[in-house]
Amino acid sequence: MIRVTVWNEFQHEKENETVRSVYPDGIHMALARGIAGDQVQVRTATLEEPEHGLTQEVLDETDVLLWWGHKAHDQVQDEIVERVKQRVLAGMGLIVLHSGHFSKVFQSLMGTGCDLKWREADEKERIWIVNPAHPIAAGLPEYITLDQEEMYGEHFDIPAPDELVMISWFEGGEVFRSGCTFYRGQGKIFYFRPGHETYPTYHHPQVLQVIRNGVQWAAPSGTAAPVRGHHQPLEPIKSKN
Template sequence: MVKVTIWNEFLHEVENEKVRAVYPDGIHQALAKGIGSESVQVQTATLVQPEHGLTEEVLANTDVLIWWGHMGHDRVEDAIVDRVHQRVMDGMGLIVLHSGHFSKIFKKLMGTGCDLKWREAGEKERIWVVNPAHPIAAGLPEYITLENEEMYGEHFDIPAPDELVFVSWFEGGEVFRSGCTFYRGQGKIFYFRPGHETYPTYYNPEVLQVIKNAVQWAAPSGAATPVRGNHQPLEPIGAKA
C-alpha cells in the first residue's frame, strides 16, 4: 500500500467561478478520485489548514506527496518547505504538477529559478513519450493529446533532468520538457507539466495514468540508508612508517 498525500492550494476553486465549474470539489479531490485504488491510500491537504496540512505526523505517514500550487506560492511557510525538503531527502517521493514549478519546494530542490515561457490560449498540447521504457510511461500510447491547455515553453530553467520521459509540443509552435525526473538524497522527484486550473486535464484517463505510474515509481524503494561521517575501519590498519 502506497500512502499518498495530495496537496493543493485550493484557492482558485474557491475564488474563481470558472475554475469551480471545472473542479467543484477542488483539484485535490479530482486527483484523489482519479488515482485512488486498493493499492494507493490517498489523503489531501490544503494551504489554509494548520501547518498547510503538512504536519510532522502527516508527512511521516506519506510515501509520495503530490503538489499543485499557483497563486499562493509565497503564502507557504518556509518552515513547512524545509520540513518537506527534509522528508524528500530522507526518501519521500514528490510529484510536482503544472504551476508547481514555481513552488518554494521545487525551486529549493532544483536550486534554480524554474522560470519558463507561458501563454493561456486554450491550444492543443501533444505530449510525446520520449522514454517509452521508463516505468512512468507504462501503458501509454505514443503520445497524449490535450485539446485545450495552457502553453509552457522552453527555456525551462531547471537542471538537466536525470531522466526525460515526456516532451510537449504546442499548437503555437513551442516545445517543453514536460515530464522530468530528479533524484535528491534518497528521494525521487517527478515534474509533470499539464494541469491548468481552467481545463479538465485531471479527468483525462491518460494524464491520470501518468500520475498513477509516477506514484509507484516515486514511492520509497526500501534501499539501504547511506552511512556518512567519521567511520571506524572495517579491517585492521597496519602501522605506517
C-alpha cells in the same frame, strides 16, 4: 500500500466559477479520486489548514507527496517548505504538477528559478513519450493529446533532468520538457507539466495514468539509509610503519 498525500492550494476553486465548474470539490479531490486504488492510500491537504496540512506526523506517514500550487506560492511558510524538503532528501517521493514549478519546494530542490514561457490560448498540447522504457510511461501510447491547455515553453530554467520522459509540443509552435525526473538525496522527484486549473486535464484518463505511474516510481525504495560522518574501518588497517 503506498501512502499518498495530495496537496493543493485550493484557492482558485473558491474564487473562480469557471474553475469551480471543472473541479467542484477542488483539484486535490479530483487527483485523489484519480489515483486511489488497491495499492494506493490517499489523503489530502490544503494551504489554509494548520501547518498547511503538512505536519511532521503527516509527512512521516507519506510515501509520495503530490503538489499543485499557483497563486499562493508566497503564502507557504518557509518552515513547512524545509520540512517537506528534508522528507524528500530522506526518501519521500515528490510529484510536482503544472504551476508547482514556481513553488518554494521545487525551487529549493532544483536550486534554480524554474522560470519559463507561458500563454493561455486554448491550444492543443501533444505530450510525446521520449523514454518509452521508463516506468512512468508504462501502459501509455506514444503520445497524449490534450485539446486545450495552457502553453509552457522553453527555456525551462531547471537543472538537466536525470531522466527526460516526456516533451510537449503546442499548437503555437513551442516545445517543453514536460515529464522530468530528478534524484535528490534518497528521494525521487517527478515534474509533470499539464494541469491548468480552467481545463479538465485531471479528468483525462491518460494524464491520471501518468500520475499513477509516477506514484509507483517515486515511492521509497526501502533500502537502508546511508551512513555518513566519521566511520570506523570495516577491516583491520595494517600499520604502515
